[in-house]
Amino acid sequence: MTMQVIDIKPVEDCFDGSMISELRLSQEITKELIFSLGQDGDVQYFAHFARPFFKIRIPGVYDVKGIEGNNTMRVHLKNPGRYSLETFIENLENMV
Numbered sequence: 257m258t259m260q261v262i263d264i265k266p267v268e269d270c271f272d273g274s275m276i277s278e279l280r281l282s283q284e285i286t287k288e289l290i291f292s293l294g295q296d297g298d299v300q301y302f303a304h305f306a307r308p309f310f311k312i313r314i315p316g317v318y319d320v321k322g323i324e325g326n327n328t329m330r331v332h333l334k335n336p337g338r339y340s341l342e343t344f345i346e347n348l349e350n351m352v
Contacts, residue, residue: 281327
């Protein structure tokens with residue numbers, strides 16, 4: 257079964273034109289997914305937390321935050337005119 261986004265909840269529009277959305281996924285977030293999403297950027301993975309927390313930063317494109325094992329993540333698009341939420345979701349669903 258492939259990963260699918262089953263719900264999108266807008267969290268915030270920022271003054272700089274960026275957007276934050278919470279995505280609910282059809283499966284739990286795995287360590288493999290975390291590092292796949294961050295392969296072109298910076299991944300901070302806090303395995304020592306009771307529930308491993310992660311932050312992924314692709315400079316000028318997006319930041320992603322979440323907890324391994326959950327089925328939600330927050331995506332902060334830095335330049336929605338250049339890289340859309342739809343593109344992020346398509347890449348995410350094709351990744352797994």
